Amino acid sequence: xxxxxxxxxxxxxxxxxxxxxxxxxxxxxxxxxxxxxxxxxxxxxxxxxxxxxxxxxxxxxxxxxxxxxxxxxxxxxxxxxxxxxxxxxxxxxxxxxxxxxxxxxxxxxxxxxxxxxxxxxxxxxxxxxxxxxxxxxxxxxxxxxxxxxxxxxxxxxxxxxxxxxxxx
Numbered sequence: 001x002x003x004x005x006x007x008x009x010x011x012x013x014x015x016x017x018x019x020x021x022x023x024x025x026x027x028x029x030x031x032x033x034x035x036x037x038x039x040x041x042x043x044x045x046x047x048x049x050x051x052x053x054x055x056x057x058x059x060x061x062x063x064x065x066x067x068x069x070x071x072x073x074x075x076x077x078x079x080x081x082x083x084x085x086x087x088x089x090x091x092x093x094x095x096x097x098x099x100x101x102x103x104x105x106x107x108x109x110x111x112x113x114x115x116x117x118x119x120x121x122x123x124x125x126x127x128x129x130x131x132x133x134x135x136x137x138x139x140x141x142x143x144x145x146x147x148x149x150x151x152x153x154x155x156x157x158x159x160x161x162x163x164x165x166x167x168x
Contacts, residue, residue, distance in 0.1 A: 075093060132144060136168065139152070
């Protein structure tokens with residue numbers, strides 16, 4: 001019972017039509033169940049992530065995230081170019097500064113900008129306690145007693161000296 005290629009292709013086309021009809025029937029059922037759920041719960045397109053315009057895509061960031069990450073413009077040239085002071089200086093600002101203009105001319109809020117660097121202000125750092133030297137040799141080497149022993153100390157200890165010889 002050898003079949004020809006044409007017969008097999010006709011059978012494939014017939015099966016594809018049947019599959020499409022089944023899919024269409026299933027999609028219709030799914031859509032009707034979704035509509036019932038939307039009516040039951042009173043859902044809106046925005047709640048479903050479609051926005052207010054039918055067919056609109058889901059926004060990439062929520063309004064809260066945008067407000068949180070929004071940066072204030074600190075420098076602007078008045079013709080649409082602006083910079084928050086974070087990251088690399090933009091080309092328009094570098095070119096203007098190279099042409100002899102002052103960074104003060106571009107400030108929008110003079111109280112919040114560090115004019116010398118025009119970058120994000122650094123966080124306050126904790127003051128560190130000065131390390132106290134516990135062990136010292138005659139050559140000027142020192143060790144606080146924390147962390148691994150330095151090479152000069154290991155060599156001296158191997159040569160027969162004790163830690164007490166280096167105290168103070």
